[in-house]
Amino acid sequence: LTQLFRPLDMLGWVYRTIRQGLIDMAAMFGLMDSEVEVQDKPGAPALAIRQPNITFDNVVFGYEPDRTILHGLSFHVPAGGHIALVGPSGAGKSTIARLMFRFYDPWSGRILIDGQDISEVTQDSVRAAIGIVPQDSVLFNDTVGYNIAYGREGADEADIVSAARGASILPFIEKLPKGFDTEVGERGLKLSGGEKQRVAIARTLVKNPPILVLDEATSALDSRTEQDILMTLHQVSENRTSLSIAHRLSTIADADQILVLNEGRVAELGSHAALLERDGLYAEMWLRQQTETRTETGAEAVLAQ
Numbered sequence: 001l002t003q004l005f006r007p008l009d010m011l012g013w014v015y016r017t018i019r020q021g022l023i024d025m026a027a028m029f030g031l032m033d034s035e036v037e038v039q040d041k042p043g044a045p046a047l048a049i050r051q052p053n054i055t056f057d058n059v060v061f062g063y064e065p066d067r068t069i070l071h072g073l074s075f076h077v078p079a080g081g082h083i084a085l086v087g088p089s090g091a092g093k094s095t096i097a098r099l100m101f102r103f104y105d106p107w108s109g110r111i112l113i114d115g116q117d118i119s120e121v122t123q124d125s126v127r128a129a130i131g132i133v134p135q136d137s138v139l140f141n142d143t144v145g146y147n148i149a150y151g152r153e154g155a156d157e158a159d160i161v162s163a164a165r166g167a168s169i170l171p172f173i174e175k176l177p178k179g180f181d182t183e184v185g186e187r188g189l190k191l192s193g194g195e196k197q198r199v200a201i202a203r204t205l206v207k208n209p210p211i212l213v214l215d216e217a218t219s220a221l222d223s224r225t226e227q228d229i230l231m232t233l234h235q236v237s238e239n240r241t242s243l244s245i246a247h248r249l250s251t252i253a254d255a256d257q258i259l260v261l262n263e264g265r266v267a268e269l270g271s272h273a274a275l276l277e278r279d280g281l282y283a284e285m286w287l288r289q290q291t292e293t294r295t296e297t298g299a300e301a302v303l304a305q
């Protein structure tokens, strides 16, 4: 009987891994399951990762035949490197993340992970290699432990505790009356935005993926919580290759590379210091956000009086 159950378990794992990817992507980008249209090639092998580097090689893509969104995009992230995508709304930042997750295949050009064209390998293996931390995570009406363990089939208690510690939510969970067995969600304990995001980070840590896609828009959180979460995200990104979609420039100043996307083209690419020096689009965006932050802080100070 166990022999019958093992393949079924395996199916369950594959199903849950894909579901989780879809749920996280839906949370991140408002995608519907029905939008998934990419098919694996017959006999496609699984992605095999030794060095999780990412290459976009002249990628051209659009959602509709007569509207090109990415116009020949090229960039490279070495294994363990961090790239941040910035740019005006509609520039194509989320589209890059969707393509990496293989929700669509490019019209032309290639996306390579560790030298392998992701359109030539199975979607499941690509999705298993990438962890997503959406800004607004979906939690299940189940225990905190279940919500964390969901990241990987076979995760044991030690894995779950270690992931919670890594996501800096262990002290919070240990103080709950039933600890990891506390029910959360609509029918259980209501978690704050920051706590929910930490559970999502713990879930990703349990999955232990070599590549991370982070949506750093944490506008729903107060600035103290945002700073704390960002620190955790930076720790979690160490020793992994990461791609962050950044809305606030202050959060990505220490990325190795900042890619400024404008209308589906690389407008600028470089470190924070190099881009400020260049005095182009990034420098302009930086200056504008600094002024806005100062104005907001000023307003808060007035309100506090």
Ligand code: ATP
Binding pocket: 063, 064, 069, 087, 088, 089, 090, 091, 092, 093, 094, 095, 096
């Ligand atoms: P934002 O910062 O506002 O999230 P973005 O840089 O992430 O923007 P994308 O979401 O990648 O931008 O969108 C790039 C372009 O693609 C936009 O013009 C958008 O209207 C279009 N687009 C996005 N999703 C779809 C879709 N499913 N079908 C058709 N067009 C789409």
